Amino acid sequence: MLEVRDLCAGYGGSQVLFDVSLEIGKGEIVGLLGRNGMGKTTLVRTVMRLLPAMSGAMTFAGQDLRGIAPHRLARCGLALVPEGRRVFPNLSVEEHLTAFARPGRWTPATLFELFPTLASRRGHMGAQLSGGEQQMLAMARALVTNPQLLLLDEATEGLAPLIREEIWRVLGVLREAGHSMLVVDKYVQRLVGLADRHYILEKGRVAWTGSSQALGADRELWHRYLGV
Numbered sequence: 001m002l003e004v005r006d007l008c009a010g011y012g013g014s015q016v017l018f019d020v021s022l023e024i025g026k027g028e029i030v031g032l033l034g035r036n037g038m039g040k041t042t043l044v045r046t047v048m049r050l051l052p053a054m055s056g057a058m059t060f061a062g063q064d065l066r067g068i069a070p071h072r073l074a075r076c077g078l079a080l081v082p083e084g085r086r087v088f089p090n091l092s093v094e095e096h097l098t099a100f101a102r103p104g105r106w107t108p109a110t111l112f113e114l115f116p117t118l119a120s121r122r123g124h125m126g127a128q129l130s131g132g133e134q135q136m137l138a139m140a141r142a143l144v145t146n147p148q149l150l151l152l153d154e155a156t157e158g159l160a161p162l163i164r165e166e167i168w169r170v171l172g173v174l175r176e177a178g179h180s181m182l183v184v185d186k187y188v189q190r191l192v193g194l195a196d197r198h199y200i201l202e203k204g205r206v207a208w209t210g211s212s213q214a215l216g217a218d219r220e221l222w223h224r225y226l227g228v
């Protein structure tokens with residue numbers, strides 16, 4: 001579904017990604033791992049067309065992503081839950097969902113079932129929500145576009161343990177529903193339990209790729225590339 005080939009990208013003159021290749025098939029959950037500053041967010045932002053690619057190819061469902069404006073990606077079936085949530089401070093929870101809704105299984109009503117906390121806050125403005133509630137809203141806002149592929153950048157970062165568990169629960173529900181996802185996260189153990197395959201980035205290059213079974217069994221990899 002998503003195919004990235006020999007991608008190079010960065011900021012101005014400073015290159016961050018070097019010949020990165022990555023694939024995600026339909027119904028697959030892929031983990032993207034690496035220590036701080038290794039290029040995970042840069043990769044996600046380049047795929048979402050928020051950063052220009054220097055070279056390389058990116059296709060989604062056979063379409064060349066480089067010709068598509070970022071605001072048109074939802075129509076192609078791609079949605080991002082960005083690092084830092086970025087909810088709209090002056091839109092209510094309900095408005096976030098109705099403004100971005102596209103036809104499909106996920107509607108404001110089904111998302112309020114998935115996130116009961118959001119249902120109880122439906123009239124609250126983005127700015128009035130806790131960090132955990134904002135994270136749930138960022139996920140619901142992405143899901144209401146009914147994407148074919150959901151990209152999540154550090155969705156569990158900086159959250160209290162109970163809220164983090166709630167996010168993992170929802171990711172498990174999405175897995176059961178057959179969603180395709182690229183999940184960037186630092187909790188290797190949880191990611192191994194959720195995803196099918198993984199890529200590890202080291203200084204902007206793919207240092208390792210393999211199955212959850214292989215990653216789960218090789219603690220030396222965790223130590224070498226993830227510092228855990």
Ligand SMILES: Nc1ncnc2c1ncn2[C@@H]1O[C@H](COP(=O)(O)OP(=O)(O)OP(=O)(O)O)[C@@H](O)[C@H]1O
Nearest residue numbers: 011014016034035036037038039040041042043083
């Ligand atoms: N806006 C920017 N301008 C210039 N350099 C940047 C910018 N954002 C990130 N970088 C640099 O790009 C490199 C990769 O950063 P990136 O955020 O992609 O890493 P990451 O693996 O997502 O790390 P983290 O886990 O800290 O989010 C780092 O060296 C970082 O300093």
